[in-house]
Amino acid sequence: MKKQDVVIRKPLKKRVIKAIPLYIMLIIPVAYFVIFKYGPMYGIVAAFKDYNIFKGLAGSEWVGLAHFKEVFSTPGFFNALKNTLILNLGELLITFPIPILFAILLNELKLQGLAKATETIMYLPHFLSMVIIAGIVSLVFSPTGVINNFLNGAFGFSIPFLTDPQTWRFTYWIASIWMGAGYGMIVYLAAISGINKELYEAVYLDGGGRWCRIWHVTLAQLKPTIVTMVIMNIGSILAIGFERPYLLSNVLVDDAASVISTYVYKMGLQAGLYDYATAVGLFQSVVGLVMVVLANFIAKKAGEEGLF
Amino acid sequence: MSTVYERKFGAFQLVMTIFFILVCVITLLPIINIVATSFSDKNAILTGKVGIWPVGFNTEAYSMILNDLSMIRAFFFSIALMIAQAVISMMATILAAYPLSKKDLPGKRVILLMIVFTMYFSAGMIPEYLLYKELHLLNTIWVLLLPGMISAFNLIILRTFFMSINQSLYEAAYIDGCSEFKALREIAIPLSKAALLTLTMFYAVNRWNGVSDIILYIQNPNLYTLQYKLKLMLDLINIPYEDGMVQIVAPENFKSACVVFTMLPMLIIYPFVQKYFKKGVMVGSVKE
Numbered sequence: 001m002k003k004q005d006v007v008i009r010k011p012l013k014k015r016v017i018k019a020i021p022l023y024i025m026l027i028i029p030v031a032y033f034v035i036f037k038y039g040p041m042y043g044i045v046a047a048f049k050d051y052n053i054f055k056g057l058a059g060s061e062w063v064g065l066a067h068f069k070e071v072f073s074t075p076g077f078f079n080a081l082k083n084t085l086i087l088n089l090g091e092l093l094i095t096f097p098i099p100i101l102f103a104i105l106l107n108e109l110k111l112q113g114l115a116k117a118t119e120t121i122m123y124l125p126h127f128l129s130m131v132i133i134a135g136i137v138s139l140v141f142s143p144t145g146v147i148n149n150f151l152n153g154a155f156g157f158s159i160p161f162l163t164d165p166q167t168w169r170f171t172y173w174i175a176s177i178w179m180g181a182g183y184g185m186i187v188y189l190a191a192i193s194g195i196n197k198e199l200y201e202a203v204y205l206d207g208g209g210r211w212c213r214i215w216h217v218t219l220a221q222l223k224p225t226i227v228t229m230v231i232m233n234i235g236s237i238l239a240i241g242f243e244r245p246y247l248l249s250n251v252l253v254d255d256a257a258s259v260i261s262t263y264v265y266k267m268g269l270q271a272g273l274y275d276y277a278t279a280v281g282l283f284q285s286v287v288g289l290v291m292v293v294l295a296n297f298i299a300k301k302a303g304e305e306g307l308f
Numbered sequence: 309m310s311t312v313y314e315r316k317f318g319a320f321q322l323v324m325t326i327f328f329i330l331v332c333v334i335t336l337l338p339i340i341n342i343v344a345t346s347f348s349d350k351n352a353i354l355t356g357k358v359g360i361w362p363v364g365f366n367t368e369a370y371s372m373i374l375n376d377l378s379m380i381r382a383f384f385f386s387i388a389l390m391i392a393q394a395v396i397s398m399m400a401t402i403l404a405a406y407p408l409s410k411k412d413l414p415g416k417r418v419i420l421l422m423i424v425f426t427m428y429f430s431a432g433m434i435p436e437y438l439l440y441k442e443l444h445l446l447n448t449i450w451v452l453l454l455p456g457m458i459s460a461f462n463l464i465i466l467r468t469f470f471m472s473i474n475q476s477l478y479e480a481a482y483i484d485g486c487s488e489f490k491a492l493r494e495i496a497i498p499l500s501k502a503a504l505l506t507l508t509m510f511y512a513v514n515r516w517n518g519v520s521d522i523i524l525y526i527q528n529p530n531l532y533t534l535q536y537k538l539k540l541m542l543d544l545i546n547i548p549y550e551d552g553m554v555q556i557v558a559p560e561n562f563k564s565a566c567v568v569f570t571m572l573p574m575l576i577i578y579p580f581v582q583k584y585f586k587k588g589v590m591v592g593s594v595k596e
Contacts, residue, residue, distance in 0.1 A: 265524070
């Protein structure tokens, strides 16, 4: 060990001195990550303490795993867990295939102008804020909104998009498609544009038709991307953002819309149970991390490209 | 898309053309309906007559918004906040990406690992809230700017971009006695203008659209952004009518106008910036 040190110390020292300006540049970014990304990790101890606002984190008493026992005996937590899984699974089954399908079909479209226009139009909702999306959804899908007016006029029935918990899930997925399909499509179109053109030519020269081309070239070449995305989606099945479920929901559909992130918000910031909510959040973070690592491992075992 | 070899415009092409026209129309319909509702007459809205065209032209909902000083204030505050975020974030991201793009930086792997780890694990909402409280950031503008200062994802993209710059350019500059700061300013930045522009827009759009940090950390109305004001308006059950407005403005009318007012800046700049975002998607999907 010592010997090695002697061997590398001098060049290392030189390299460090030479890199001083680079370290100076890194001061602010590293400070940022230490304070704002690693700083909160100290707060995780709240999950193992009886947090008291007046005593602070350090002064509060340790309670071991008491909060976790409490979490796993609360129906509210299991409801949030169930809803998170249902919404994410539905997203994987309903929302996920659409951009792939659209990208493949758009690639077959002869009218270039229409293809470009479709890309641009479908990509637009991606840039609208979640509040705007939620506003549009609440107005368009309301009992007196344009869709129910149309259904009423044409078929004589209406759908409780925003008022029935079961139906609300579909509203959530429809909103997901509307805001996300264009973005996903562009990702797949980028992948398709990277496919070697000679493959298409070979199929053409061999007399292969459209379906042969789609099946044996486009889809076959997209397969690694798709498999990786599916595995990663399954890996992050427990991860759910705060804005979308929170803003799209309303009191009537709370049964279906309460997910882990909104449950943490309600329990922690609204009800003031900081320690309990930290435990719920920690459960999500740890299980989420394990699942992503596992999914990545499986992806690599399956011979696909992983994330890291 | 030179992969299409059909000579004729056959049945398949016809079906596809109709399909994608329908997709475009359906994607735009909700927005068109909201715009139409925002300009429509109260009775037409309440009887469900508004489709894609305003029925009975009515701009009172917009005059309600434009007379609401807090809405105008939030609009300008949002713009200022967005610019501040873009400037701070880009400076910090460049300062991080440049040193980390260098081959011979001792400790580089550790720093990179530390950064990438934060992409997959976070302490969670409550510990973050407690930290900001501890640092006295709650209810200040800093809680809206600092926690999102660097996106690890953007940092990695920029680092990859910096690494693709021809290293011999640097070597020549160092021989001429060029410092790292000067090399960053005069070589790295000018050669990555397109990537920098795309990332600036990523940060700006995220700040402009983001609302969860205001829900979580802000109670001071002076720090409400336009998006948050829209949320408050959408949550209203009773619309804040001025004298006589009750007769002409329906709640749907007012809320639609709020949505359109909030959406307008993005709709205006979208045609000009979308190509940079498409590029951004492609940069992001290219792994190093």
